[in-house]
Amino acid sequence: MTLPIVAFGNPVLRKHAKDITPDYPDLKKFIDDMWETMYSSKGVGLAAPQVNKAIRLFVMDSKQIFENQDDEDRGKYDDEPGIRKVFINPEIIELSGNEWAYNEGCLSIPKIREDVYRPEAVLIEYLDSTFTLRKELYTGLTSRIIQHEYDHLEGKLFIDYLKPLRKKMLQGKINDISKGKVKVDYKMSFSK
Numbered sequence: 001m002t003l004p005i006v007a008f009g010n011p012v013l014r015k016h017a018k019d020i021t022p023d024y025p026d027l028k029k030f031i032d033d034m035w036e037t038m039y040s041s042k043g044v045g046l047a048a049p050q051v052n053k054a055i056r057l058f059v060m061d062s063k064q065i066f067e068n069q070d071d072e073d074r075g076k077y078d079d080e081p082g083i084r085k086v087f088i089n090p091e092i093i094e095l096s097g098n099e100w101a102y103n104e105g106c107l108s109i110p111k112i113r114e115d116v117y118r119p120e121a122v123l124i125e126y127l128d129s130t131f132t133l134r135k136e137l138y139t140g141l142t143s144r145i146i147q148h149e150y151d152h153l154e155g156k157l158f159i160d161y162l163k164p165l166r167k168k169m170l171q172g173k174i175n176d177i178s179k180g181k182v183k184v185d186y187k188m189s190f191s192k
């Protein structure tokens, strides 16, 4: 089942999400719905707050980016062919390496894409779908997506990284999104 994606302006996107336990109601079904929602909206990552659940869980699939890459872009990122994973109760242990820019977007803030600088590597501890504790280091686009999705669990959005002047220029568009004045080809819920 695809779930409606909450648009910018909904307070759930600004909450600090809470850890869950293995007995979280209908968890398997929820994760299946997260995958379905992410793929049907052509996203590469989706965090639970984006479907109105303030819990620490996100799904991501960096494989998709590499599969859709032009031949000339092949081999550009060191994390090819990418990963497809669910992260439960994640905690970033360390961010390291040089900051680099990538043009990011977000399903909750449609039609806006902006360059965001983030560190190259992320060391993250999390539970996988079987609630097994893992600690892994990621780089490249996989690290990029993980950092973006993790931010959602902290109530942070990619537009928070923009320079004040740039943000000011986008304010009209951002306000329109929160009011539902945006056309998207996936289900969204607007709070105003």
Ligand code: NI
Pocket: 105, 106, 107, 108, 148, 149, 152
């Ligand atoms: Ni996002």
